Amino acid sequence: MQPDLRVSVGPIKLRNPILLASGTVGYGPEIAEFTDLSKIGGIVTKSLSLNPRKGNPPQRIVETSSGMLNAIGLANVGVEEFIEKKIPYLAQFDTTVICNIAASSFEEYYECVSMLSGEEVIDAFEINVSCPNVKDGGLVFGNDSKAVGKITAGVRKVTNKPIIIKLSPNTASVSEFASIAKNEGADAVSAINTLVGSAIDIHSRKPKIYNVTGGLSGPAIKPVAVAKVLEIFRKVEIPIIGIGGIMNGNDIAEFMIAGASAIQMGTVNFINPDASLKAVEELKQYCITHSIERLSELTGSVIL
């Protein structure tokens, strides 16, 4: 039996449900050295803002129990250089390319998407309304359902390409945000972005990262992410891309059972940059073991 791993996320057709999360694959070439991008579902490029951002000073990273905190501060090359230098390179890969946008104002979101919408290489946009590591945007929007609605509606007006809204777990009700995104024209949501966390050095009494707080990722957040996916799945009819501490094929199956149509692997790329290729094989094996012909049948099959 050769299980069919193809999935759809709304209008986005994927070879298999494995996407590589924004901020963990650079703009593509960085991860291509380790992973055959033509064997996975696709990649989500590093968050782009209109102008280049230098990002936060060190220290940007600290490891915590089964996880890590990061506060990179959306360091990126900006839209113009992305179009000029990164897109030609991305064009060579036979994989789905989702372009992640993180802006500091409503207008900047619309302008970024508008400038990039004509690029053939880009299959969809993921709108980061929930970066916890920049003071002038991101989380501010991610915490405000009206703002998320306004951004979604505004981006919808400037592109016909699929839009995915990346949701913050740092809110009272993630499904409320999913519902607003849906009503304003989003094709899918991805959940979850990192959780706000902090770590303090007990000897110096100083925060371990420059930004004081950072985004917690890795296996430590997986149960939270599974719960959020389940919540959205039960309350809102919108395709979900599950994210949060996924390390292997079994984790992918768990997110899909909870309601995800596809998933993103993130932090694991830092540790095992070939983990996504292994996960494809693990998923096949899971399907064979459980006599699943089409992996997409798994989505939302949780027995409650």
Place this chain on the structure above:
Amino acid sequence: MIISDAIVKDVQALSSSIFLMQLTAPEISSIIKPGQFLNIKADSLSFPLLRRPFSVCDVNGDSFSVMFDIHGLGTKLLSEKKQGDVLNLIGPLGNGFSTQGDFDLAIMIAGGLGIAPFPFLAKSFDKSVSQFLFYGARNNEYIVEYPGLIKPFIATDDGSLGEKGNVLDLLKNNKEIFNDKRVKLFVCGPTPMLRAIAEFALAEDLDCEVSTECAMACGFGICQGCPIESKIHPETYALVCKDGPVFNVKEVVI
């Protein structure tokens, strides 16, 4: 840069706090250069989650070694490894020291565990290049004897071994060795020491490379976790893992 399993050949305590681990990994051993590093997974579980970066200390045939002290759980687990254990690693990573160039005197300057890359570096210079090693540390516990390494000038903060004081003062007090020589400094140690020596090198117009360090998640440029201020492109950061860890002092702000 490859992902590879390596077999533990030996783990030896060089002092009460410093360990030397030898690993058999033929492919990596054949291509790694002095000053490059490896990112090693201390075990296969998800805690500790991230790999740990280590400079290559020495290479002998199909094996290489890394030197470390116990800093946390990752290095504690590594110190307890036994012969035959298998560790997964990624390497060689980053840019190492430039051993070729216009110099006939190589001065290696180590602070504490910063001695780690020098056994391999010392073997890599042309025969015509003469070498000195300056070695500073908190106390004699952090000064290790490494077989084959030239006899160092030693300074310790508490005077328990060698001169009392820091390694830069020790270097300044022995400046007569520079005489009529085309000198290049190779430096590895804690950031304040790198900064002091970089300032000295720039003021004296001496060619100087420093091996920097910074917390990082991946080690190959993807996480963007290890920025260092660039003098060449101040509008963006350089990355310690990919653009370094060895930099010329003219390239970065330490």
